[in-house]
Amino acid sequence: MWARVDKVDRIRPQPDGGAIVLIEDERTAAAMSRVPALSTLIATARILDARRVLELRYHGTGEIRYAAGAAPPMFLVEAITRAGAHLADRTGDRITYPAAPAAVSSTIDLAFAELAHHVRIGIGQVTMAAALRTTEERRRRAPLDLDANPAGYWTSVFELSALAFAIRLASGDLAKPARLAQRIVAGQEAEGSLATEAPE
Incomplete structure (x- = not known):
């Protein structure tokens, strides 16, 4: 998979x-x-x-x-x-x-930024914050099971993380909110928001 x-x-x-x-x-x-x-x-x-x-x-x-x-x-x-x-x-x-190992941090940063814009545009939101709220609400209403739908689960985790990354990049806070994104996607987090969660 x-x-x-x-x-x-x-x-x-x-x-x-x-x-x-x-x-x-x-x-x-x-x-x-x-x-x-x-x-x-x-x-x-x-x-x-x-x-x-x-x-x-x-x-x-x-x-x-x-x-x-x-x-x-x-x-x-x-x-x-x-x-x-x-x-x-x-x-x-x-x-x-063949493998050509090199630093991947800039590749990851760029990919997160591009994914955030892709998600924001795809759901028709003007701001990253609005896109994040909408995406969090959608996932809370329809949680995904990791074992039943790993592609959907991980896609959603990365989409939420990308939106949070874009917001935190703009604010200067480059935390990685992946754990909270996983809890939201799995339906285990009803209150917390990636927009306000303290860095893990």
Whole structure:
């Protein structure tokens, strides 16, 4: 599942004690391009999580492969390789682009800003604050279950986080409100707002 930020798809232990961690993306190239900022954020988050898994379970020995069912657009190839994963075919056996690890903070910042604008425009709001309130209210009325709908769940978490990021960027507060966004999307937070929550 392409949007499963909280789990890696497959791990192939290697004879040297390391592993190849596979992240799978079954989408078509058109689906990957539908909302470029969302694809970038989710791919980067999944790769960073896979790096953590590799570090914790295999002492950092091994590699991460992003196994794509279709040839990803170049913006996504760059995000994947910068985050430290090799791009591979759908089986994960053949590497099509090698990893080229580099800083990803500017990529993440830009993607959050672009996703916030995409969401704001998509729901017809003039301000980020209004878009955030509307999106929070929608999620509270219709919570999403992580196991039943991981793509919808993580999309909503990133949309809420992006809107909060845009508001906090404008105010100079660059906190990461992901935990509250997860609670709102899961229907576990009835009162708190990403617009006013203190940084975690």
